[in-house]
Amino acid sequence: MRKQLVDRRTVLTATTALTAASLLPRTAFAQPAPASLPARGEFVVRGAHVLSMDNKIGDLAVGDVHVRDGAIVAVAAGVNAPGAQTLDGKGMICMPGFVDTHWHHWTSFLRPVMRTDDPKRTYFPVTAALGLHYTPDDSYKSARLSLAEALTAGVTTTHNWAHNVRSPAHADAEVRAMRESGLRGRFAYGPALGMPNDKPMDLADMARLKRDVGKDTMLTVGMCSRNIDGNNTARGAIDAAMATKEWTGAREIGLPITLHTNGSASIQLLDGANLLGKDVQLVHPLNLAEKDFDTLAKHGAHYSVSPLGEAGRPGEMQFAELMQKGVLVSLSIDNVTAERCDCFACMRMMQTVNKHRSGGKFKLPTKRLVEIATIEGARDLGFDAVTGSLTPGKRADLILIRTEAPNIAPIGDPYDALVQLAQPANVDTVVVDGRILRRNGQFTALDHDKVTREAADAVASLKTRAKWT
Numbered sequence: 298m299r300k301q302l303v304d305r306r307t308v309l310t311a312t313t314a315l316t317a318a319s320l321l322p323r324t325a326f327a328q329p330a331p332a333s334l335p336a337r338g339e340f341v342v343r344g345a346h347v348l349s350m351d352n353k354i355g356d357l358a359v360g361d362v363h364v365r366d367g368a369i370v371a372v373a374a375g376v377n378a379p380g381a382q383t384l385d386g387k388g389m390i391c392m393p394g395f396v397d398t399h400w401h402h403w404t405s406f407l408r409p410v411m412r413t414d415d416p417k418r419t420y421f422p423v424t425a426a427l428g429l430h431y432t433p434d435d436s437y438k439s440a441r442l443s444l445a446e447a448l449t450a451g452v453t454t455t456h457n458w459a460h461n462v463r464s465p466a467h468a469d470a471e472v473r474a475m476r477e478s479g480l481r482g483r484f485a486y487g488p489a490l491g492m493p494n495d496k497p498m499d500l501a502d503m504a505r506l507k508r509d510v511g512k513d514t515m516l517t518v519g520m521c522s523r524n525i526d527g528n529n530t531a532r533g534a535i536d537a538a539m540a541t542k543e544w545t546g547a548r549e550i551g552l553p554i555t556l557h558t559n560g561s562a563s564i565q566l567l568d569g570a571n572l573l574g575k576d577v578q579l580v581h582p583l584n585l586a587e588k589d590f591d592t593l594a595k596h597g598a599h600y601s602v603s604p605l606g607e608a609g610r611p612g613e614m615q616f617a618e619l620m621q622k623g624v625l626v627s628l629s630i631d632n633v634t635a636e637r638c639d640c641f642a643c644m645r646m647m648q649t650v651n652k653h654r655s656g657g658k659f660k661l662p663t664k665r666l667v668e669i670a671t672i673e674g675a676r677d678l679g680f681d682a683v684t685g686s687l688t689p690g691k692r693a694d695l696i697l698i699r700t701e702a703p704n705i706a707p708i709g710d711p712y713d714a715l716v717q718l719a720q721p722a723n724v725d726t727v728v729v730d731g732r733i734l735r736r737n738g739q740f741t742a743l744d745h746d747k748v749t750r751e752a753a754d755a756v757a758s759l760k761t762r763a764k765w766t
């Protein structure tokens with residue numbers, strides 16, 4: 298059975314990919330997904346509670362979703378599809394996969410080094426110190442670890458916010474991990490940790506990677522800007538002149554831009570330098586000034602909210618103010634060393650913070666939260682023509698969530714169940730681009746023991762090289 302699921306159009310296999318990749322031309326990364334992924338077939342999810350997140354289609358209390366060759370063919374009650382495989386959706390919610398819009402996959406395998414109760418071993422000091430010693434293989438094995446976790450939690454699109462690209466080979470390694478995972482996503486090409494602030498990032502290699510990827514509905518390329526507000530100098534502290542040089546260069550290549558912020562300073566600098574635009578995603582809407590909301594709305598910039606981390610930081614999470622001004626807000630995981638990949642908990646945290654701050658004056662219905670975690674994320678990343686909703690013609694990125702589990706059953710309103718009660722363990726099936734990557738809560742092809750073992754070995758070796766004690 299497993300053999301029949303193998304996609305034979307490519308030559309790489311999971312076990313030889315690492316060695317073979319170094320022998321292949323750079324354009325190998327523009328090739329279709331590796332043979333380790335299950336093939337796309339034809340199937341119908343039958344009898345599920347379908348939440349399409351498409352306003353024209355709406356929700357179906359008992360509905361079917363027909364998928365063929367990676368695309369959604371129909372979303373309706375009683376789909377007729379002779380010969381198609383049936384996925385029993387009874388007792389399940391069927392919805393689009395979650396869209397993460399900011400995640401530092403390169404930091405994921407640092408879990409054994411982290412301690413949240415020891416200031417020397419929290420996320421920032423650990424990543425700043427060990428990040429200087431990463432090999433491309435470390436980047437690959439760390440990214441592979443959390444891309445696998447993303448699938449277990451129902452995330453089907455991710456924004457790989459790679460702010461430690463130490464060489465072109467590091468970029469290629471993370472892209473290879475994304476290709477092999479089967480997830481859809483954007484690779485945001487960033488700086489190397491510790492590089493001088495007066496040295497520009499490698500725009501030529503960003504252009505090379507963008508050319509290699511070409512037109513692709515699975516993978517796009519963007520740029521991670523270095524920090525421009527001086528709040529975390531380990532992540533860069535560039536001035537307006539360097540920001541202008543790099544952002545202009547990225548736009549000439551056609552790369553969207555993303556930036557961490559903390560407070561009003563970066564917004565004011567970007568506005569003063571005429572750098573804000575629809576192609577800009579900012580991360581962490583904390584400590585903004587009132588004037589910033591109008592500025593961001595005027596320029597069409599987006600904001601990614603990482604609720605689990607931000608709720609523990611000084612200042613106010615200002616997504617409500619942004620949404621009231623019409624700024625597009627999306628949801629992100631950030632990292633899975635200090636946080637966890639749990640979009641249900643992220644939605645719940647946004648709801649809780651909103652109630653805590655406004656006492657319910659700003660309306661944030663549960664359906665709106667699910668939209669933020671799906672279609673709004675797709676809009677943020679420019680993937681909304683291909684994913685984010687169950688719409689015929691879009692690519693098939695969908696998840697099935699068990700509603701008969703002890704923590705949900707008996708189910709009432711499905712959106713309430715998702716925001717208030719559901720957990721990643723309730724995600725039964727995950728489909729990306731028509732490939733069934735998880736079924737019955739298990740990977741269909743990925744060897745997770747191997748991924749975990751190799752990540753553990755790699756981080757142990759990294760610690761030794763870095764003389765970390």
Ligand SMILES: [Zn+2]
Nearest residue numbers: 399557580631
């Ligand atoms: Zn971040």
